[in-house]
Amino acid sequence: MTGPDRLRRLAAMLRARRFDETLIANAALVTGVFHVSIGHEGVAAALAGARRASDLIMLNHRNHGALAAIGTDLEVCYREILGRDGGPQRGRAGSLHLADAARGVPYTSAMVAGGVALAVGMALAKQRLGREGIVFACFGDGAMGEGAMYESLNLAALWALPLVFVCESNASADRDGSRANVLQAARTLTGLADVHQIPATSVDGGDPEAMARTMDDAVAAVRGGGGPRFIEARLQPWPGNAAFLPRLVTGELDLSDAERPGAAGAWSAADPVLAEARALLRDGVALADLLVLDRSVRASVERAFASAAGAPSAPDSVAMSGVWAP
Amino acid sequence: MTGPDRLRRLAAMLRARRFDETLIANAALVTGVFHVSIGHEGVAAALAGARRASDLIMLNHRNHGALAAIGTDLEVCYREILGRDGGPQRGRAGSLHLADAARGVPYTSAMVAGGVALAVGMALAKQRLGREGIVFACFGDGAMGEGAMYESLNLAALWALPLVFVCESNASADRDGSRANVLQAARTLTGLADVHQIPATSVDGGDPEAMARTMDDAVAAVRGGGGPRFIEARLQPWPGNAAFLPRLVTGELDLSDAERPGAAGAWSAADPVLAEARALLRDGVALADLLVLDRSVRASVERAFASAAGAPSAPDSVAMSGVWAP
Amino acid sequence: MTLVLRYHEARSRALFRELDANPSLLLLGGAVALPFNPDDGLLERYADRILWPPISEFATAAAAIGAAMAGLRTLVPISTSSFMFYGWAPIVNEAPNVRYLSGGTVSAPVAFHVMAGSRRGGAAQHEHTPQAMLHNVPGLRVLAPATPADVDAAVHGALTGDDPTVIVDNVRLAEFEGPLGSSPADIRLPTLLRDGSDVLIVSYSLMVQQALLAAGLLANQGIAAAVLDVAQLAPLPHAELLAATERHDTVLFVDESRAAGSPASHMLARVVQARPRVTARLLCTLDAPAPFAPALVDAIVPGPAQIAAEVRALLGR
């Protein structure tokens, strides 16, 4: 990968991180629960790097990072999360259902494994209509508990669909290591795809370069007509998710930590954004350049938030529109 | 296995076969669809041989053979299948939902994989309440398509439940052999259990002795507290099931065919009842003795049917009773 | 010259027509007429338009919805309606949200076909009336045809409309005959199938045919019963329903569903709200699962005799 490409990857990851940090700082303005992608930025960046305009992407309840990484308008996202008017959703969707049809995200299901099964159909459409592009289905390790996931794997394999299963696995490992996690009897999550004869790879999702390589390989195989692929991205669970609402227990990301190995705690060691920054430093990029990039990302994220927070709510009539076809 | 035990096994299989044959001959008297167990008698007999009074058994839509084999009153079964009064079900259940609480079959679901998930709970009850006995869940290869099956396997394995999964696999094999069957992407059905770390065995269900041995081994392991086991009984699909209602396309079973190897067609070679008879002949039992047994089974089956066919319907009030607790 | 067909013939004709009109229309499974109605040759004639899924109702339903979002329209023949309970989540909690959540920019035009109601011999797990649940879901279109013209319109509406649609069909409608227009009717409009001044019977699906038979019995007894067929249960055409009922002061709503949650109870509520002086009554299947024995089914599901008796009781004659 070239230097500018890698800077672009860091930019995508920073967009994702700063978006969620700003949101957490303003959580009091949000109704209900929301889910952040802190720690998932490597997956988001790999997705953004591998996708083409003709692809479709099915996200889940934890969708902010991927949208930020693929370039969705962050002010529109914030407006939606705050229940304001603005984008096409006009306050009907909220954080759980953020979407961006123009970038291949027509709909986001917040039901565990719900989107995966929908993605099977999207891939079927691509195949039967001979349309360009492939489909990505992003989901958590928890979705591996659902029968819907199993049925989806079977259908995708039987029909050789152009579909990349992306499992963002942030579960704590099982104590004795004989199981994938405490809620899975299988030894590994990849085994559950593999048994359906879907080639499956497990990768350290905290290592953005490895993550991107794994994603690119899978995507190339799927684009080549090789049928579905399965990726397990092993992620360190971000401690801020432990509470009902995310809390910034690890503090705001400080990119200069990339130059202070061991300075911060366990989370810093696992943080994919810092990992990416460290790799860039190793490649000879100057920290100052990274900080300039970060400042510009932050500024644009903060502008987006401020503008969204000042936006009006949609009129009441919006609540009743778009239910059935006109 | 001793001689009398094997004769008992043949008797169980004959009860099952003659029950279904008589029913098919009288199909005009039955409302709706029904499913026969022709070709599944080896599994039924193995179940009957392995079960204890304290066990629970979950059957499916194809339940006649197992009930006949475990000794359920055949007249009560016929009455129910004909919609007559008599047993506790009094015409409310029909063939799909035949049950026999006294023999450990409290309820029969006709939903594909529906009973399997219920059986998980029965096994959980056995475990938590420290009750004697284990649970059998019988289901078809089709049930392996359902997400409910996958969830059930995972729960049973996670919780180390005393449960024997018995897959009666009568599907035609996939053309090129790379898949378990045309509707399964997995290479084998046992692989789908195995991936959950459930020990799984595939056996020729048309060989009653092998079937019984496999069942006994699995049951011993489960009774010993080893957690769940999975058995795939590979069965030749009986050609009479191809139509909407079963038709006796292979003719009535003639036990003397056991002495005429090659006399009959492909089905005779696969028929588990004939296989059992052949094994008994090999062991020195005389055909005449088998025919005596068969005649007595037939006579009792026919008596049961005649008596059931003459039974009255339940009064209308039965339709509205037993809906909610009194 | 009007074309007169049997219900199952009209259904097959409509399905074949839509398959021919839209070459990318795909069927996920093939059990529309089969196994309970006469074979119409669908499986051979359109073999390449049918993809047979494993027994995986959840993923099949969801795949159909996802395909719709991505431009591929499918019809999912679920066969017996209760199988759809395995795919309930995508049908009631994905498909109907697509348009709403996208602010109308994305839609999920997908069609499900189910055989509902008591077919006799199906027993407790095979004779449901899921319309009593489905009509509660905003964003789903629920069609329950009663006549050849209805099924023609329902198949056309489901396979050309822009909403996720469930066709709630009934095995026992197959042999009923009726006329067809030169093009599919508008399924949203209630149809007055028989006029009569003494009472109006409002229903849908098979119970419309039973009501017509009941009206015949009542005519012999000097009672003139009108029969209104409401084939679109959701969204319910309120204004049209009110207009079609306004000439009658006595209205019987008949439904094969159990009363609680039944479309008929909703229609009754709408009508009595608008016209408090109407005398309205509900005749539904009694509150029990479907029993197996046909005689027991007849004890709980309304037939022509019960409908006629209810009308007489309502009129005090």
Added chain:
Amino acid sequence: MTLVLRYHEARSRALFRELDANPSLLLLGGAVALPFNPDDGLLERYADRILWPPISEFATAAAAIGAAMAGLRTLVPISTSSFMFYGWAPIVNEAPNVRYLSGGTVSAPVAFHVMAGSRRGGAAQHEHTPQAMLHNVPGLRVLAPATPADVDAAVHGALTGDDPTVIVDNVRLAEFEGPLGSSPADIRLPTLLRDGSDVLIVSYSLMVQQALLAAGLLANQGIAAAVLDVAQLAPLPHAELLAATERHDTVLFVDESRAAGSPASHMLARVVQARPRVTARLLCTLDAPAPFAPALVDAIVPGPAQIAAEVRALLGR
């Protein structure tokens, strides 16, 4: 001296009481109060009585039903009600058939607890009212408590009764206060929570509390509104409902469900059938999925102001 508790306190007290009374009672999951209501300490206090399943709603629901048949009673806290759509098949098409198919010799006493209705911010996939589907299922018992006394009775009824039971709860009831009797009440009996001669408001769950607030507003305007709380939606206590409504000629039925299929439309139908001269009206959530923004939710879900306005319109004042 009567004990007065908050709703969430009464719920926890009842649950703890039943856990103590039945040492084999098992919970499959622990999300009753959490995550949306105050932590009652259930998870620590009864840690050994909770088995945490994977995210597998189908098998979890079915396992609970199978366990019930085999003598182990469980409570399944499903949390947000829409998750139950993943386990819909066993809940609506296994549990309710057990007693019927066995002729009363086997039963499936299992309890499900769901949080239904608009909690605000849940949006289209998290704010359902599944009671509008569940009450259609013969053999299921559906309880929708509104008060501390109700939830006490509902928890007791669900965990000691012999029917598969769904407790349809609502996150927003938590802080409402009310008196408790010395022992759990009979959940089947409707409760008149406020008397008033001008109009009767019939409802259940959160809408009862909204109706009480509306009655307060109406009293300020000289209108005396009575409020009837019907906590058992299925089987609906017909006779008791008719008896409790017979003193009023004007009745408003309020329901957080969408009108089609709503328990309120069924109650309305029952009441107007028995008493044709009653003036009845239905006030329900409007036909849209739950929007995310609270202001948009308020535009479709009835609150005290809408209820009061509807009453005034009904009375022509």
